[in-house]
Amino acid sequence: MLSLSIREVSLALREGRISPTELCRKCLNRIKKTHYLNAYITVTEELALKQAQEAESRLLKGAPKGPLDGIPFAVKDNFCTENIKTTCASKMLKDYTPPYSATVVQKLLDQGAVLMGKTNLDEFAMGAGSTDSAFGPVRNPWSYAAPYREQTGTEMDSDWVITGGSSGGSAAAVASLTSFLALGSDTGGSTRNPGALCGVVALKPTYGLVSRHGLVPLVNSMDVPGIITRSVHDAATVLDILQGHDVKDSTTITHNPSTLTHLFEDFDVRNICVGIPKEYHAPGLSQETLAQWSRVADMFERAGARVEQVSLPHTQHSIVCYHVLCHTEVASNMARFDGLEYGHRSGIDSSTEAMYSTTRHEGFNDVVRGRILSGNYFLLRQNYEHYFVKAQQVRRLIAEDFKRVFSSGVDVLLTPTTLSDAMRYTDFMQEDNRTRSAQEDIFTQPVNMAGLPAVSVPTALSNRGLPIGLQLIGPALQDRKLLTVAQWIEQKVGFPPIRYLGDAGEGEMGEEVHEREQTSVV
Amino acid sequence: MYVVVNYTRKLQTLAFNLGPSCYRQGVTGVSITSQDRKSKQNFSCFRWTHLITLVHQYSTRIYNSKACQVPVDLVDKLERLALVDFRNQEGLACLEKAIRFADQLHVVDTDGVDPMDSVLEERALYLREDAVAEGNCAEELLQLSKNTVEEYFVAPPGNIPLPKREERAAMLKHSEI
Numbered sequence: 001m002l003s004l005s006i007r008e009v010s011l012a013l014r015e016g017r018i019s020p021t022e023l024c025r026k027c028l029n030r031i032k033k034t035h036y037l038n039a040y041i042t043v044t045e046e047l048a049l050k051q052a053q054e055a056e057s058r059l060l061k062g063a064p065k066g067p068l069d070g071i072p073f074a075v076k077d078n079f080c081t082e083n084i085k086t087t088c089a090s091k092m093l094k095d096y097t098p099p100y101s102a103t104v105v106q107k108l109l110d111q112g113a114v115l116m117g118k119t120n121l122d123e124f125a126m127g128a129g130s131t132d133s134a135f136g137p138v139r140n141p142w143s144y145a146a147p148y149r150e151q152t153g154t155e156m157d158s159d160w161v162i163t164g165g166s167s168g169g170s171a172a173a174v175a176s177l178t179s180f181l182a183l184g185s186d187t188g189g190s191t192r193n194p195g196a197l198c199g200v201v202a203l204k205p206t207y208g209l210v211s212r213h214g215l216v217p218l219v220n221s222m223d224v225p226g227i228i229t230r231s232v233h234d235a236a237t238v239l240d241i242l243q244g245h246d247v248k249d250s251t252t253i254t255h256n257p258s259t260l261t262h263l264f265e266d267f268d269v270r271n272i273c274v275g276i277p278k279e280y281h282a283p284g285l286s287q288e289t290l291a292q293w294s295r296v297a298d299m300f301e302r303a304g305a306r307v308e309q310v311s312l313p314h315t316q317h318s319i320v321c322y323h324v325l326c327h328t329e330v331a332s333n334m335a336r337f338d339g340l341e342y343g344h345r346s347g348i349d350s351s352t353e354a355m356y357s358t359t360r361h362e363g364f365n366d367v368v369r370g371r372i373l374s375g376n377y378f379l380l381r382q383n384y385e386h387y388f389v390k391a392q393q394v395r396r397l398i399a400e401d402f403k404r405v406f407s408s409g410v411d412v413l414l415t416p417t418t419l420s421d422a423m424r425y426t427d428f429m430q431e432d433n434r435t436r437s438a439q440e441d442i443f444t445q446p447v448n449m450a451g452l453p454a455v456s457v458p459t460a461l462s463n464r465g466l467p468i469g470l471q472l473i474g475p476a477l478q479d480r481k482l483l484t485v486a487q488w489i490e491q492k493v494g495f496p497p498i499r500y501l502g503d504a505g506e507g508e509m510g511e512e513v514h515e516r517e518q519t520s521v522v
Numbered sequence: 523m524y525v526v527v528n529y530t531r532k533l534q535t536l537a538f539n540l541g542p543s544c545y546r547q548g549v550t551g552v553s554i555t556s557q558d559r560k561s562k563q564n565f566s567c568f569r570w571t572h573l574i575t576l577v578h579q580y581s582t583r584i585y586n587s588k589a590c591q592v593p594v595d596l597v598d599k600l601e602r603l604a605l606v607d608f609r610n611q612e613g614l615a616c617l618e619k620a621i622r623f624a625d626q627l628h629v630v631d632t633d634g635v636d637p638m639d640s641v642l643e644e645r646a647l648y649l650r651e652d653a654v655a656e657g658n659c660a661e662e663l664l665q666l667s668k669n670t671v672e673e674y675f676v677a678p679p680g681n682i683p684l685p686k687r688e689e690r691a692a693m694l695k696h697s698e699i
Contacts, residue, residue: 096666097666099659099662099663099665099666207641207642208641208642221639221640221641245648247648247650247655250647250648251640251642252648253642253645254645254648314630317626317627317629317630320623320624320626320627321627323620323623323624324624324627327620331604338605339668340667340675340677341663341666341667341675342666342667345667345668345669348678348693349678350678350679350682351678351679351680351682351684352677352678352679352680352682353605353680353682353683353684354678354682354684354685354693355677355678356605357601357605357606357607357684357690357693357694358693358694360605360606361606361607361609361694364606366609366612366613366616369606369607369608369609369613370613370616370617370620372604372606373600373601373604373606373608373613373617374616374617374620374621374624375604376600376603376604377592377600377617377620377621378624380599380600380603386628387624387627389637390627390628390630390632391624391627392637392638392639393630393632393635393636393637393638394627394630394632395637395638396635396636396637396638397630397632397635399638399641432616434616434619434620434623438623450641451641451642476641
């Protein structure tokens with residue numbers, strides 16, 4: 001039951017095959033069983049059961065609020081949730097309880113979805129591994145699944161792999177079947193990276209489509225709430241609910257021509273043109289990921305789509321540009337944490353400056369502090385033109401690269417999401433956070449700079465038994481078309497559901513239904 | 523032999539005085555090994571050319587990019603501006619790496635390109651009615667703070683500059699306890 005998609009389980013709820021409270025309890029039990037993954041910072045058990053009860057009474061009356069009524073979901077811990085601790089995985093906000101909920105969280109709650117808890121992340125969403133949290137690193141559920149275990153023997157704890165970041169907890173929650181959907185945030189690939197490494201569908205909508213009100217900001221001009229689910233159709237359902245203008249977020253789009261995100265019914269793959277950007281064949285790309293990339297490109301070609309090589313000439317400079325813009329906006333956004341109005345406050349009372357300085361020393365970890373300092377360096381008057389304005393100019397060049405490619409007849413771009421499958425934690429920690437972010441974000445951050453929609457779809461397991469995902473990028477506001485193409489890939493690649501050693505009951509049933517789902521015509 | 527060695531030494535001193543310390547390390551790191559001493563004739567010519575190339579590389583680099591070492595007064599200024607400390611040498615090294623990484627931007631030709639603030643630059647900003655829609659939540663907001671008096675957030679005395687670096691280090695050590 002837990003490995004079903006939202007559409008299937010919603011049907012099961014309405015047909016009475018399972019009740020919302022039973023479903024909620026199953027998920028809560030699973031969370032307890034998989035606590036070693038460290039995917040959750042806060043589990044909202046009582047609240048979840050209460051919400052499930054309410055959903056149950058609605059269903060009994062025959063009046064469900066919508067496709068998400070009674071569905072368990074998880075939220076990354078940098079979204080504000082009313083009266084539920086929101087920490088951003090940092091000591092700075094360890095005991096912070098917001099008095100309001102983020103717009104996207106409220107929208108899901110209004111639809112009757114059941115909140116399981118707040119998931120773990122890199123501190124303040126800065127990182128590419130979900131390893132730099134004040135509450136410990138997140139483990140990839142696939143480290144404990146049959147394919148990986150069969151490879152490495154049952155050595156257990158020393159060779160678990162990372163989830164990717166920074167929304168690692170959200171991806172782990174969905175991949176380990178403890179919730180049916182999770183919210184993440186995507187600034188440089190923070191949703192798509194863990195999505196690919198955990199074998200789930202991760203969508204980054206167009207910038208401005210989904211409200212950021214209540215999302216603790218990292219980079220105001222690039223942040224987008226991300227959606228993590230186990231199937232593309234689910235992601236479309238959720239996007240339909242979350243998108244829309246929000247008066248409280250001035251960067252949301254008021255007029256969106258295509259408001260319906262029901263996927264195109266009469267999609268014919270022969271009508272599309274898939275672009276393969278040659279610059280994405282970057283050094284460090286693993287053989288297996290390259291093989292998957294070629295495999296899917298060939299699939300498109302054999303099915304009759306036009307597959308063309310395209311060029312995005314400024315790709316190699318994109319990561320440096322992102323690095324500068326990210327650090328500068330972070331330096332500005334983190335200035336609000338001074339201990340005065342909320343969050344941690346140090347005991348020093350000799351002066352405001354001393355209090356601010358000690359509070360920030362105690363509250364932030366090395367990664368955050370490093371980014372604030374380099375951001376401030378780039379914003380110094382003597383450096384402003386040289387770094388910040390220069391980066392903004394390069395950003396325009398990158399955005400224009402994409403515009404040019406899309407206006408030349410290409411419908412979607414197909415690229416890898418990550419360089420390889422998930423790394424072992426011990427290997428990942430050999431380099432510092434900044435180096436890892438620069439390496440891992442390479443395929444995902446150009447999309448954030450241009451504000452385009454992108455989705456990561458899992459395609460196959462690697463030789464080590466870990467998921468590999470591919471990324472599709474679409475033109476701005478064409479999320480619906482993007483997801484239609486993504487669904488086509490999903491149906492053709494046959495990505496296996498997660499299977500544990502000796503997992504009888506739930507895993508098996510899930511597999512059957514999942515197969516049926518994939519072969520049926522949508 | 524003596525004359526050639528002298529030239530080599532002169533070049534070394536020249537390179538030593540030209541570049542910032544990190545480059546100095548690189549130059550003095552080029553040392554004569556016992557193996558090299560064997561083929562004196564060929565070896566000394568090679569060394570000279572090699573050093574000339576090194577010096578040339580370093581001098582062009584100095585011309586093009588800022589020094590990779592952050593001077594102490596700038597470190598202090600950054601800590602005051604950001605109200606965040608470097609904590610240790612590693613933190614400083616991290617900043618230097620970040621600057622060097624960012625320096626790669628300058629190979630891109632951006633003549634005549636407008637800086638981009640936002641991807642939504644072509645849209646008009648939505649302005650809502652200037653009417654009060656919500657508020658009156660002073661109590662809830664005050665509850666979030668550690669130190670309040672009636673409807674005020676209490677702050678320590680202001681207009682006192684941050685103590686000097688040495689005193690700051692002591693203050694931060696103390697606060698960690």
